Structures are given as structure tokens and as C-alpha cells.
Amino acid sequence: MRESLMKHAPLRPEQVYAMPVDEKDLESAARRYALTLREIAGSPPVLDLVHLGLGPDGHTASLVPGDPVLDVTDTDAAVTGVYQGRRRMTLTYPILNRSRTVLWLVTGSDKAGMLVRLRDGDLSIPASRVRRDHALVFADRAAAQRT
Secondary structure, three states: OHHHHHOOOOOOHHHOOOOOOOOOOHHHHHHHHHHHHHHHHOOOOOOOEEEEEOOOOOOEOOEOOOOHHHHOOOOOEEEEEEEOOEEEEEEOHHHHHHOOEEEEEEOOHHHHHHHHHHHOOOOOOHHHHOOOOOEEEEEOOOHHHHO
């Protein structure tokens, strides 16, 4: 993030609240991060913009198919089960769905089928559980080939 965004954005380092994903105790780190979100974005926190990607399996953020974190409703940051060899910290649906705008960036032909399912609101994929009424999707030609 620092390399790709911070060089080009007029943000001071103290305005960036990165998830503490390298901490040993991820559960505790997720609780602290949820509190940080409340401190900077209100109670409950409302984000102006959430930037999301779409995985070839329909995941977004670290909300992956079959993970128990998909059903978390009582916190805005949580820890997943093991996915691709490690546990991850993620924003949960409550804060994603309170955001004012969702910006999707979808690239690659391996996402084409999932992009159609996202567009159609297929709730069997995690990405489709993110609200669509205030969403913008930017997709490259490869990803948009079936839309």
C-alpha cells in the first residue's frame, strides 16, 4: 500500500490505519483494530470508500467460501480460518455494508465467471453478500468478457 498508493496520495503516515496482520495474536489484533475503526470512523464506524477485489473463488477481502467468519455480525474486524496456508484478518460484512461506496477492481480472465455471479447477486459466493446499491465495478477486458 505504501509503495503503490502513498507515493501518489497526499496522505500523512498518521492518516493510514493498516491492519496489524503481522502480529502473533491475530485475535487480539483484530479486536484492537475494530476499536481503532470506531475511534476514527464513529460508532458504528462508517467508511467513505471500501476498495475490494474479487477472487477466482468468489472471495473478497479475506471473506472466503465456507469460512466461519462469513457469519460474523458482532465485530467489524475478525480473523479467518486457514486460507492458502495461513489465517488472515479481514473486515467483516457489517462494516463493508455500512460503507458509503464500494469500489471493485476486477482483473483477469480467471475472474470472468465470478464477475457475472457478482453482478447477478449470486449469494453462494462471499463477494455477493457485499451491498451493491452503492458500488462501482472497474474490470479489465479479460474479467468483463462474459458481462
